[in-house]
Amino acid sequence: MKRIYVIGAGSIGSRHLQALKAVKRPLDITVVDPAPGALRRAEQRFLAGRGKTRHHTRYVATLPHEHSAIDVAIIATNADVRRQVVEALLNRADVRYLILEKLLFCAKPDFSAIQTLLKRRRTKAWVNCPMRLMPPYRDVKTKLTTTALSYHATGSQIALVTTAIHYLDHIAYLTGCADYRVDTSFLNAKPVPSKRKGFLELTGTLLFQFSNGTIGKITSYPTGNAPTMVEIATPDLYYLVREADQKTWIAEPKHNWRWLERSAPIPFQSQITTGIVESLLAQGTCLLPTYRESAALHLPLLEAVRTFLNKHGRKKYRYYPFT
Ligand SMILES: NC(=O)c1ccc[n+]([C@@H]2O[C@H](COP(=O)([O-])OP(=O)(O)OC[C@H]3O[C@@H](n4cnc5c(N)ncnc54)[C@H](O)[C@@H]3O)[C@@H](O)[C@H]2O)c1
Numbered sequence: 001m002k003r004i005y006v007i008g009a010g011s012i013g014s015r016h017l018q019a020l021k022a023v024k025r026p027l028d029i030t031v032v033d034p035a036p037g038a039l040r041r042a043e044q045r046f047l048a049g050r051g052k053t054r055h056h057t058r059y060v061a062t063l064p065h066e067h068s069a070i071d072v073a074i075i076a077t078n079a080d081v082r083r084q085v086v087e088a089l090l091n092r093a094d095v096r097y098l099i100l101e102k103l104l105f106c107a108k109p110d111f112s113a114i115q116t117l118l119k120r121r122r123t124k125a126w127v128n129c130p131m132r133l134m135p136p137y138r139d140v141k142t143k144l145t146t147t148a149l150s151y152h153a154t155g156s157q158i159a160l161v162t163t164a165i166h167y168l169d170h171i172a173y174l175t176g177c178a179d180y181r182v183d184t185s186f187l188n189a190k191p192v193p194s195k196r197k198g199f200l201e202l203t204g205t206l207l208f209q210f211s212n213g214t215i216g217k218i219t220s221y222p223t224g225n226a227p228t229m230v231e232i233a234t235p236d237l238y239y240l241v242r243e244a245d246q247k248t249w250i251a252e253p254k255h256n257w258r259w260l261e262r263s264a265p266i267p268f269q270s271q272i273t274t275g276i277v278e279s280l281l282a283q284g285t286c287l288l289p290t291y292r293e294s295a296a297l298h299l300p301l302l303e304a305v306r307t308f309l310n311k312h313g314r315k316k317y318r319y320y321p322f323t
Contacts, residue, residue, distance in 0.1 A: 001028040001056065002281055005073040005095075007063070007085055009033035009042035012101060012128075012269060013076030017042050019273030021049035025281065029057045030064060049270065067093050072280055074099045074273070078196055079323040083110040090121045097280045098125040099273075100291065102165045104298050107319045111295045118291060126286055127294035129169035130272050133287050136241050136248045136264035137170055137230075143252070145236045147175040148213035155228035159194065160187075160202045160220035161305050161322045167230075168208065168297045169289055171216050174232075178296055180216070182304035183207035188222060189312040191321075199323045202305060 002025060006017050009031050020029055033039050039059040046057060063085075073095050077085055083105050089095060098118070104127065105111060118125050131137040151174075153167050172178040186205035194201045201220075208216035227244040238251040241264060248264040251257045279286040289297070302320045310316050 001026050002071040003028045003030070003067060003069065004277065005030050005032065005070050005089070006042075007032045007073060007075050007089065008077030008101070009038045009059075010035075010076065013074070014038070014042035014045045015269040016074045016076055016099075016273045018045045018049040018270040020277060021046055021053075021055065022051035022271075022274040023055075023277055023281075024053055025278075026053055027055040029055055030067070031057065031059045032061070032063055033059075034061050036061070045270075063088055063092065065092065069093060070095045072097045072099065072277055074101075076101045078199070079103045079320070080106045080198070083107075083114060086114055087117065090117055090123060094121070095123045097284070098123050098291075099276065099288070100125060100127050102127055102129055102294070102298070103162055103302070103320070103322055104295060106321070106323070108299065108303070111299060115292065115295065124284070125291035126276075126288035127169075127291060129166050129289055129294060130269070130276075131166050131170040132173040132289070133272060133275075134266055136262075136266065140232055140237075140239050141174050143237050143239065143250070144174060144234065146234050147177065148234070149175060149215075150231075150233040151214060151216045152219070152231045152233075153217075153228065154219045154221075154226065154231075156221040156224040156226040157203075158220040158228055160204070160206060160218060161301070162194070162201070163220070164206055164218050164301055165294075165298060167216060167218050168301060169294065171208070171210065171214055172293070172297055173289070175210065175212055175214050177210045177212035177214060178293065179211040180208045180214075180300060182300055183209065184304050184308040187305075187308060191309060191313070192222065194323065196323050198321075200309070200321045202308070206301075206305075 188204040191200040203222035205219040230241040232239040240249040248262045249259045276286045
């Protein structure tokens with residue numbers, strides 16, 4: 001049986017777990033979370049998940065000692081404890097494949113420390129930025145004739161910083177360009193509490209200028225309930241995604257720029273992780289961005305928003321208070 005660990009069984013961790021139920025080969029799954037309520041809810045979600053394979057599961061409050069080899073570990077805690085969790089795990093067991101939630105870490109030195117540890121322990125790691133796996137966001141790549149995009153994502157209260165990494169990753173996937181600068185001058189000065197306790201969020205607009213000419217603009221309105229909309233424009237394509245409607249609208253010169261409406265279901269995390277883990281177990285790789293790629297995308301964003309907070313607030317941050 002392949003051995004899987006899910007560490008952090010909160011909102012997203014429990015969805016990863018639910019997805020494991022549908023993995024076709026039998027798994028030996030260990031779920032770790034110090035919060036009994038989180039473990040209970042995760043177990044309920046697992047039991048409610050789809051899939052007929054008989055997996056073995058156990059739910060524990062602390063990292064067990066007895067396993068020296070783990071096939072896949074998913075780290076779905078918040079960012080503040082992610083480094084210590086990864087270190088504790090890798091110092092205890094050989095982990096072949098690691099999936100880390102975003103945002104990766106709350107401090108700059110954590111990025112290189114974990115990179116070094118992964119190399120030393122020969123663990124291959126990916127970061128859960130799954131837009132590049134989702135059909136409407138993947139398909140647009142086949143339609144692009146240029147990689148210099150105008151990319152806008154807009155919505156009300158979309159948790160700007162934690163969401164921005166998804167859009168940055170999508171842009172990097174579409175364009176092949178990961179080199180960007182951040183303009184924070186259109187952000188609202190006052191941070192807001194994150195829905196995850198102890199963390200912050202920002203509202204307003206983050207502007208990204210990529211070295212290949214792509215402009216990314218991510219806007220979170222502080223009020224209202226405007227649904228999230230992603231607009232990608234080039235001289236040869238207008239491409240619009242509204243996730244809440246599960247639809248895309250596409251306009252191209254070959255159709256005289258007429259809008260064509262397509263159905264575009266966005267898979268849930270409780271479905272996506274099934275394929276990721278099956279791919280890791282069968283092929284030793286998956287379609288998520290690698291740790292190295294994603295770390296390089298995280299740092300300019302996190303440094304820019306930290307500098308922004310320090311410029312506008314009384315408290316001076318040496319870490320990133322985001323998750
Ligand atoms: N990739 C995505 O699309 C996506 C979606 C949602 C959340 N996330 C990210 O996932 C992370 C978690 O978000 P969430 O909403 O699930 O938060 P959450 O607070 O619901 O869950 C975090 C869980 O980690 C547990 N935990 C804390 N310390 C631990 C430790 N040392 N060992 C094991 N478990 C520990 C907590 O008890 C909690 O149950 C965040 O960084 C968030 O940005 C990513």
